[in-house]
Amino acid sequence: MTNDDHRNALIAGLRALADFxxxxxxxxVPRSVNVLHxxxxxxxxxxxAEVDHIADLLGAPVNQEFGHYGASVRFGPVExxxxxxxxxxxxxxxADRSYEGCIQPDPVPDQNAAQAA
Known part of the structure; x- marks a missing residue:
């Protein structure tokens, strides 16, 4: 699929969702929708540099936080x-994921059993 085909399919899908x-x-419906590139x-x-270029196209400022570099524009609850x-x-x-499975949380009480008692 070419970039133009992908772009057209995405736009058509968004319109179809809105119509539906x-x-x-x-x-x-959700409270908000985020379209991420x-x-x-x-x-x-x-x-x-790519984000800077997109920010120029959006007319939006660039922000950097938590190791993310981005720009966004909102259309009501859609971003x-x-x-x-x-x-x-x-x-x-x-590094954080390297600990996956090594740390186990305390068991969570069975909510159904607590309500039955």
Whole structure:
């Protein structure tokens, strides 16, 4: 699928979803929707340059927090956001995940048994 095909399919899908929700008011909707674009993994400088370019297209400021470099624009409860996850944050995430399975939480009491007592 080409980029144009993907873009057209995404736009058509969003419109179809909006039409479906409009025609089916009994279907619940979320409080907000986030459309996220992540640059392809590259150097931090390359990913930030892509986000900078998108920020210019959006007319939005760039922000950097928690190891993420991004820009976004809101349409009511709908947000389009371009975000690069920088190398240091990815490394921290992988370090945190290296402990997966090593730490076990205390058992959670069975809520059904507590209510029956």
């Amino acid at each position: 929700l409009d025609a089916n008011p009994a279907v619940p 992540f640059p392809h993994r590259a150097t931090d400088a390359d990913m930030c 389009y956001k371009a975000v690069a996850i920088l190398a240091a944050r990815r490394a921290q995430y992988e």
